[in-house]
Amino acid sequence: MPNVLRADGITVKFGGVTAVNNVSLSLGSGEILGLIGPNGAGKTTLFNAVTGFAPMHSGRITLLDKDITALPAFKRTRLGFGRTFQTERPFEELTVLENVLIAAFLTVGRRSEAERLAMSVLEQVGLADRARQPALDLNLARRRRLELAKALAVKPKVIFLDEIMAGLNPPALREMIAFVRSLSGQGLAVLMVEHIMEAIIELSDHVIVLASGEKIAEGTPHQVTRNERVIEAYLGTD
Amino acid sequence: MTKHLIGLGVLLAVGIAYPAIFPNNLTIAISVLLFAGWATSWDLLGGWNGQVSLGHASFVGLGAYLVAIGQSQFGLAPWWTMAMAAAVAAVLAYLWGWLTFSLRGPYFSLSTIAVAEILRLVAINEEWLTGGATGVFIATLPEPFGVDLFSRTAQFYMALAFAAVVIATIIVISRARFGYQLRAVREDEDSAMAAGIDPTATKLKAFMLSAALTSIGGGIYGIVLAFIEPHVIFALLLSVQIALTAIIGGRGTIWGPAVGALVLIGAGEIFRTTFAEANMLIYGILILVVVLFVPRGIVGELARRHIRRLYAKRAQG
Ligand SMILES: Nc1ncnc2c1ncn2[C@@H]1O[C@H](COP(=O)(O)OP(=O)(O)OP(=O)(O)O)[C@@H](O)[C@H]1O
Numbered sequence: 001m002p003n004v005l006r007a008d009g010i011t012v013k014f015g016g017v018t019a020v021n022n023v024s025l026s027l028g029s030g031e032i033l034g035l036i037g038p039n040g041a042g043k044t045t046l047f048n049a050v051t052g053f054a055p056m057h058s059g060r061i062t063l064l065d066k067d068i069t070a071l072p073a074f075k076r077t078r079l080g081f082g083r084t085f086q087t088e089r090p091f092e093e094l095t096v097l098e099n100v101l102i103a104a105f106l107t108v109g110r111r112s113e114a115e116r117l118a119m120s121v122l123e124q125v126g127l128a129d130r131a132r133q134p135a136l137d138l139n140l141a142r143r144r145r146l147e148l149a150k151a152l153a154v155k156p157k158v159i160f161l162d163e164i165m166a167g168l169n170p171p172a173l174r175e176m177i178a179f180v181r182s183l184s185g186q187g188l189a190v191l192m193v194e195h196i197m198e199a200i201i202e203l204s205d206h207v208i209v210l211a212s213g214e215k216i217a218e219g220t221p222h223q224v225t226r227n228e229r230v231i232e233a234y235l236g237t238d
Numbered sequence: 239m240t241k242h243l244i245g246l247g248v249l250l251a252v253g254i255a256y257p258a259i260f261p262n263n264l265t266i267a268i269s270v271l272l273f274a275g276w277a278t279s280w281d282l283l284g285g286w287n288g289q290v291s292l293g294h295a296s297f298v299g300l301g302a303y304l305v306a307i308g309q310s311q312f313g314l315a316p317w318w319t320m321a322m323a324a325a326v327a328a329v330l331a332y333l334w335g336w337l338t339f340s341l342r343g344p345y346f347s348l349s350t351i352a353v354a355e356i357l358r359l360v361a362i363n364e365e366w367l368t369g370g371a372t373g374v375f376i377a378t379l380p381e382p383f384g385v386d387l388f389s390r391t392a393q394f395y396m397a398l399a400f401a402a403v404v405i406a407t408i409i410v411i412s413r414a415r416f417g418y419q420l421r422a423v424r425e426d427e428d429s430a431m432a433a434g435i436d437p438t439a440t441k442l443k444a445f446m447l448s449a450a451l452t453s454i455g456g457g458i459y460g461i462v463l464a465f466i467e468p469h470v471i472f473a474l475l476l477s478v479q480i481a482l483t484a485i486i487g488g489r490g491t492i493w494g495p496a497v498g499a500l501v502l503i504g505a506g507e508i509f510r511t512t513f514a515e516a517n518m519l520i521y522g523i524l525i526l527v528v529v530l531f532v533p534r535g536i537v538g539e540l541a542r543r544h545i546r547r548l549y550a551k552r553a554q555g
């Protein structure tokens with residue numbers, strides 16, 4: 001499968017602490033890569049390094065064979081990255097529609113067309129009826145979906161989802177799983193961090209396991225869930 | 239949008255009739271209009287983009303000085319020097335922003351105080367050009383189509399045109415992509431980058447446009463004063479007044495800064511004539527009341543209540 005995204009030897013240090021140590025990954029279009037690991041394993045930090053939000057100590061990142069290692073985050077977005085934040089970060093003073101509109105303006109300059117794109121994304125994630133509501137007023141599940149809508153409205157080729165399923169009730173979780181599957185069905189490459197094993201096992205084509213910044217295992221969901229080092233890492237910390 | 243255009247129409251209609259109705263109150267009206275334009279320009283950066291400047295007197299002074307020096311030393315008409323002032327102000331804003339926008343928190347605001355101070359020192363020391371501490375005087379002005387630019391009526395209309403153009407600019411920007419980029423950067427820079435927005439470039443554009451517009455008003459102010467002194471025009475007080483006008487009226491709203499100008503300058507004038515000495519005290523209390531009880535500013539608070547009411551109605555229906 002041709003690679004959309006490749007990250008080689010990513011290392012991130014905070015002062016003396018190595019949060020991510022020499023981790024590599026690659027991802028093709030329509031593929032779902034699951035990233036799991038105990039709390040503090042470095043999953044979000046790896047996301048941030050690849051998307052340009054955390055400075056890397058070393059490593060190389062290519063998107064569609066273009067080296068983007070040196071590019072700032074907003075340029076990576078323009079080239080095809082969409083991301084959510086683990087702690088949702090809506091533009092609080094603005095309405096739900098305006099939040100998504102800002103992302104839609106990346107690819108569409110005209111207000112009316114950008115608004116149409118934003119509305120269609122809101123319909124996809126089931127927030128259309130909340131369009132005129134201040135983003136500040138949304139509950140957790142809806143804030144998650146807004147986060148997703150913002151990431152989708154930039155029309156990404158690769159989407160980074162950081163624990164978008166955490167804290168959802170069972171029906172909402174089922175909906176979210178189906179939704180993520182539909183994204184890969186549309187050809188999007190999906191990189192997702194998730195603690196909910198049900199979602200990881202159902203969705204991932206490939207899973208990478210991090211612990212203390214190191215990649216300790218990778219493979220299909222079934223391979224990694226039987227891996228002894230993985231079981232140990234989870235039991236050891238939890 | 240239409241609502242705001244109607245508002246602009248009302249402003250222009252009232253403004254055009256004003257000199258005939260209140261021929262004796264032109265000076266105060268000119269002040270209100272200039273402050274409305276300056277505060278609205280300030281708000282483009284301070285309210286819409288969240289970068290609080292305490293140095294906008296720099297751009298007022300730049301405009302005033304260029305118009306005065308251009309006229310008195312080189313015989314250049316104000317419209318040329320105002321265009322030059324806009325360009326110079328934009329360049330100055332670019333350079334200053336380029337130096338300081340990477341600083342987060344209050345450092346940008348603090349650094350802007352230094353710009354006005356530097357310009358004030360330049361104006362005092364470069365005596366050959368600026369007349370030094372004494373200042374520069376405009377003795378003659380051209381008479382386009384026979385209009386006497388020294389007349390208060392002509393100056394009133396210039397100030398009206400300035401305020402109207404600035405407000406119209408904000409109306410257009412508030413709906414456009416650029417307006418949303420401004421707000422996104424204000425709300426959350428990381429989230430803005432995740433939407434493909436370059437925060438530094440956005441701030442630079444906002445600063446440059448804000449500075450250019452302010453300096454045009456400064457040019458008009460130069461004509462109104464006819465005598466420009468460095469310690470008056472580059473005063474921190476003027477910078478603070480411009481910022482306060484926008485903040486009290488309502489940051490990040492289209493009409494807030496104009497309403498702020500009406501309240502602050504209008505009330506300031508009434509207080510000055512009725513209360514004389516107590517004027518500054520009452521001015522201070524007014525500011526305190528707004529900051530404590532109407533933190534979003536007058537228009538900001540009204541707009542928020544309106545949205546809440548609309549939303550409550552829809553939620554019921
Ligand atoms: N900005 C930072 N400065 C210093 N240390 C940091 C910073 N961000 C993260 N860390 C540290 O890096 C390590 C990895 O954190 P990270 O947030 O990437 O973990 P995670 O796998 O996403 O955890 P979780 O499952 O709790 O979200 C942690 O030890 C954390 O304390």
Ligand SMILES: [Mg+2]
Nearest residue numbers: 043044045086
């Ligand atoms: Mg995390």
